[in-house]
Amino acid sequence: MTALEPDPRHRFSFGLWTVGNRGADPFGGPTRPALDPAEIVRQLGALGVWGVSLHDDDLIPPDATRSERDAIVTRFRRALDDTGMVVSMATQNLFSHPAFKDGAFTSNTPEVRRLAIAKTMRAIELGVELGAEIQVFWGGREGTEVLAAKPPMDALRRYREALDFLCGFVRDRGYATRFALEPKPNEPRGDMFLPTVGHALAFIQTLEHPEMVGVNPEAAHETMVGLSFYHAVAQAIEAGKLFHIDLNAQRIGRYDQDFRFGAQDLMEAFFLVGLLEESGYDGPRHFDARPYRVERGRGVWEFATGCMRSYLALADKASRMREDTEILAALEAAGTPGLAEPTVGPYSRAAADTLLATRFDPDALGERGYHNDRLDQLVVELLLGLR
Ligand code: GLT
Ligand code: MN
Ligand code: MN
Numbered sequence: 001m002t003a004l005e006p007d008p009r010h011r012f013s014f015g016l017w018t019v020g021n022r023g024a025d026p027f028g029g030p031t032r033p034a035l036d037p038a039e040i041v042r043q044l045g046a047l048g049v050w051g052v053s054l055h056d057d058d059l060i061p062p063d064a065t066r067s068e069r070d071a072i073v074t075r076f077r078r079a080l081d082d083t084g085m086v087v088s089m090a091t092q093n094l095f096s097h098p099a100f101k102d103g104a105f106t107s108n109t110p111e112v113r114r115l116a117i118a119k120t121m122r123a124i125e126l127g128v129e130l131g132a133e134i135q136v137f138w139g140g141r142e143g144t145e146v147l148a149a150k151p152p153m154d155a156l157r158r159y160r161e162a163l164d165f166l167c168g169f170v171r172d173r174g175y176a177t178r179f180a181l182e183p184k185p186n187e188p189r190g191d192m193f194l195p196t197v198g199h200a201l202a203f204i205q206t207l208e209h210p211e212m213v214g215v216n217p218e219a220a221h222e223t224m225v226g227l228s229f230y231h232a233v234a235q236a237i238e239a240g241k242l243f244h245i246d247l248n249a250q251r252i253g254r255y256d257q258d259f260r261f262g263a264q265d266l267m268e269a270f271f272l273v274g275l276l277e278e279s280g281y282d283g284p285r286h287f288d289a290r291p292y293r294v295e296r297g298r299g300v301w302e303f304a305t306g307c308m309r310s311y312l313a314l315a316d317k318a319s320r321m322r323e324d325t326e327i328l329a330a331l332e333a334a335g336t337p338g339l340a341e342p343t344v345g346p347y348s349r350a351a352a353d354t355l356l357a358t359r360f361d362p363d364a365l366g367e368r369g370y371h372n373d374r375l376d377q378l379v380v381e382l383l384l385g386l387r
Pocket of ligand 1 (some may be wrong): 092136137180218
C-alpha cells in the first residue's frame, strides 16, 4: 500500500447519504440522480474503502413491507460480501418525516416520542443484522425556534428517558451495540439540544448506562460555532468517549457545509489526524461530507478519494513532525513537554504546606518567552511541503 492509496486497513468509511447525496439545497432541487445502495458499496469497495454507514431509511423505504425489507437487506448483504466491506455504523432518520417536525425524542407530542423510540429500536435491529457496532444519534429535529414552546429541562428529561429506554432495549436483547451522540448547535432547528461535544459529554454522565454511550463529534458542527474541533475530539478521547467521528470541512459561521475532508483549515485537520492516529483511537475514520453541488458522476468518486488522500497525507505529515529535529527543539523551547509533567500530585496537607511556603518569583516567570511563532511557522512550512 503506497502512502496515499486508501486501503481497508485504514478503516475509512462513508455514509450512504454522503456519496449518495443528490445536491439539493434549500434553494434548489437535486442536481444528481439517486444511487443504489448496493452500487455505492461496490464503488466504494473499488476505491479501497473499508465500511459504509447508513440511516434505516437510506436502505429501506419507510413504507416497505417485511418481505421487501428482507429482500433489500439480502441484496445489500451480497454487495458487502462481494466487496469485503462492513457496515461500520447505523443510525435512524428521525428528521425527515413531518411527524418529527417538532422533535422526535423531544417532540411535545407523547405519541411522536413513542414512534421515535419504536423506529429507533427497529433501526438498532437493522444495524445489528448488518454487523454495525455503533448506533449514532443525531437529533436533527431536537430543538426549537420558540423558547416558550419547549422548556429545555423537560426536553432534556425526555431525551434522557428515550436514551435510557433504548439502552435497556440493547441490554435486554443482548446486543453489543454502543450509542454515539452527535452534537450540533443549530440547523435545521434554531437552537438544538446537546449543541456541542461538551454538552453531550456532560449529559451522558446523567444517563442510566453512561458506559454504553459516547459521542460522534462532527468537524463541521463544532466549527460552525467557531470551536476547535481538535480540542473537542481531544476532550472526548480523554474522557474515553470517542466512539465514532464525522470527518468533513467547514468554514466558521456558515451553514453546515459538510465539505470534503481537507477542503478547509488544513492546520486544524492536521492536528486532528495526528490526534486520531496517535491516541490509539481504533474506530472508523468516517466521512460525513458531500460532493459539491456541481459534481456529477465521476466527480462524486473523486470527492471520496479526495477525503481519504487528504487524511493519509496529513497522517504522513504528522509522523514527519514527530521526527523533525528542528520542530522537536521548537517544542522544547515552547515548554510543551512541561505540560505533561504533574504539577503538584495528589493533595496532602504536607504538599499544601510546602506549596504555601514556596517563594515564587512571578516577575522572573513572566520573563520567559515561549517562541510559539517559530514553532507555528515550522508547522506551517511542514504543511506547505517546505520541510
Ligand atoms: C445528516 C446530518 C449528519 C448526521 C447524519 C446522521 S444525517 O446528514 O447532517 O451530520 O451525521 O444522522
Ligand atoms: Mn454528521
Ligand atoms: Mn454536518
